[in-house]
Amino acid sequence: xxxxxxxxxxxEVRLDGVRFAYPGGxxxxxxxxxxxxxxDGVTALVGENGAGxxxxxxxxxxxxxxxxxxVTVAGVDVASATVAEMARIVGYSFQNPDDQLFERxxxxxxxxxxxxxxxxxxxxxxxxxxxxxxxxxxGKEEVHPHDLGLSERKWVAIASALAGEPKVVVLDEPTLGQxxxxxxxxxxxxxxxxxxxxxxxxxxxxxxxxxESCPTTVVLSHGVVRYAGATEKAFADRSMVDDAGIQPPxxxxxxxxxxxxxxxxxxxxxxxxxx
Amino acid sequence: MAAGVGGARRHRCAGRGVEVxxxxxxxxxxxxxxxxxxxxAVSDISLTIGEGEWVGVTGPTNAxxxxxxxxxxxxxxxxxxxxxxxxxxxxxKDSRSVSVIERSSEVGLxxxxxxxxxxxxxxxxxxxxxxxxxxxxxxxxxxxxxxxxAMGLAGITHLAARHPMELSGGQxxxxxxxxxxxxxxxxxxxxxxxxxxxxxxxAAIFQVLDGLHRRGTTIVMVEHRLETLxxxxxxxxxxxxxxxxxxxxPEEVFNIEKVQERVGMPVFTRLARxxxxxxxxxxxxRDAASAFAKSIA
Numbered sequence: 001x002x003x004x005x006x007x008x009x010x011x012e013v014r015l016d017g018v019r020f021a022y023p024g025g026x027x028x029x030x031x032x033x034x035x036x037x038x039x040d041g042v043t044a045l046v047g048e049n050g051a052g053x054x055x056x057x058x059x060x061x062x063x064x065x066x067x068x069x070x071v072t073v074a075g076v077d078v079a080s081a082t083v084a085e086m087a088r089i090v091g092y093s094f095q096n097p098d099d100q101l102f103e104r105x106x107x108x109x110x111x112x113x114x115x116x117x118x119x120x121x122x123x124x125x126x127x128x129x130x131x132x133x134x135x136x137x138x139g140k141e142e143v144h145p146h147d148l149g150l151s152e153r154k155w156v157a158i159a160s161a162l163a164g165e166p167k168v169v170v171l172d173e174p175t176l177g178q179x180x181x182x183x184x185x186x187x188x189x190x191x192x193x194x195x196x197x198x199x200x201x202x203x204x205x206x207x208x209x210x211x212e213s214c215p216t217t218v219v220l221s222h223g224v225v226r227y228a229g230a231t232e233k234a235f236a237d238r239s240m241v242d243d244a245g246i247q248p249p250x251x252x253x254x255x256x257x258x259x260x261x262x263x264x265x266x267x268x269x270x271x272x273x274x275x
Numbered sequence: 276m277a278a279g280v281g282g283a284r285r286h287r288c289a290g291r292g293v294e295v296x297x298x299x300x301x302x303x304x305x306x307x308x309x310x311x312x313x314x315x316a317v318s319d320i321s322l323t324i325g326e327g328e329w330v331g332v333t334g335p336t337n338a339x340x341x342x343x344x345x346x347x348x349x350x351x352x353x354x355x356x357x358x359x360x361x362x363x364x365x366x367x368k369d370s371r372s373v374s375v376i377e378r379s380s381e382v383g384l385x386x387x388x389x390x391x392x393x394x395x396x397x398x399x400x401x402x403x404x405x406x407x408x409x410x411x412x413x414x415x416x417x418x419x420x421x422x423x424x425a426m427g428l429a430g431i432t433h434l435a436a437r438h439p440m441e442l443s444g445g446q447x448x449x450x451x452x453x454x455x456x457x458x459x460x461x462x463x464x465x466x467x468x469x470x471x472x473x474x475x476x477x478a479a480i481f482q483v484l485d486g487l488h489r490r491g492t493t494i495v496m497v498e499h500r501l502e503t504l505x506x507x508x509x510x511x512x513x514x515x516x517x518x519x520x521x522x523x524x525p526e527e528v529f530n531i532e533k534v535q536e537r538v539g540m541p542v543f544t545r546l547a548r549x550x551x552x553x554x555x556x557x558x559x560x561r562d563a564a565s566a567f568a569k570s571i572a
Contacts, residue, residue, distance in 0.1 A: 047473070048476070050443050054444075096388065098391075149336055177470055179334070181539070246473060250502050254542075254560060254567065258571065270546065
């Protein structure tokens, strides 16, 4: 698996002609269905409310099953796997942490996943310790999750997704309610996971975070992939960007107003202006 | 974002004619600790917000921002218990003497998490929006008119027949806002009102808020996205660890070093600082554009 770091030809996540409709009849991905392949590293999934972003992430872990088409994650056909089996491969943190948290202490919550997956005690211990540290929860192990504020509960949910050391990590709106230091921690965490060869999919409306932290971007709009590729070029097609209900990062807007080349991160902007 | 919103600055304290000097929210030496909490969530806060103002509140995790909203609504201490010191006056009435149900006819609080706001008792979006006015005994034709107006403002008319629990996070946030607007409050307390909305939806909601502000509604809004905050709010209150550390126009507040260190600053300010542009550093896109243009020239 080491060779993945040097751009394995095998994508970690693959959707082929996926169609899905909710029981009420709301169809998420129109004909001919959603097709998308993602490698390792950090990918942002952006698009308007109701574009089908959260639905896509739930298909990856088997919480939702496609009506048509196939979903493959880390070489496993999701159709033939149980949610529990997928939970070994995909770490998932929900948009609303309260959908996810139920244990009495932060530590019990974070270790619940790897424990029920039957991982050896030492693996559980290592994964949990790493996740707590990476999520800034050291010293809060014995606190009841519901005594924490929303942004810290969000971190508990993220730590829970990471503790089982999954190959693929899905974070739904991780920046929600996060202050600047927390967003910085999240940026470093994403980079660290990418270095470990994991595939990280971040659903977000925070375009500044996308520009700073996600080298790859997928723009989904009305169930259709409008863009998939380097984040530097994701905002260049302005009519597509408007259609998809997104906006470029603030730094990109500033670069444009100065007639500079498109910068999506603060570092790129400062490098471009320093001639 | 907020093209067309920046004009809000001109309307500070406007909108109610001769009543400009009346206050919407006054905190005098207020400290509050939750039941069994070892430390205070807010400590010795004194703050006056005039009717018709639009004030942004920001600060890192555990600054006391949400608690400030709960105090202004009266949920702290009426619902949460705990220990309140000092005096909270909302629309000229002491919060200790006004029940939350009474308060909810003139003050609306949008919770940080919209999932906690919906009643759970209604099976359609329009019925959920009607819940507040119905509970207050508003007559049917008036309820219907308010529901229609509120759903229109929040942009959820097309979702009227859907079940609230089937909505996406962003749709639910709009529903929660519609429920508040149907109460036609004089004071709106918004705890990160657009956190789950896409940028286009965020801009649309800020336009609605701008309209309400122009008609005299007082808005107190917790917001982490500092660029948005500076764009829409004429006044910013920065909080850290339960205390107010700065209060003023955004360009003043985010040029204070202590605020920059402990609360952070808009992207534009950070870039200007990194590039060592002359002070004061810009907090908004248009100011940043002219400051950088000068530095390049």
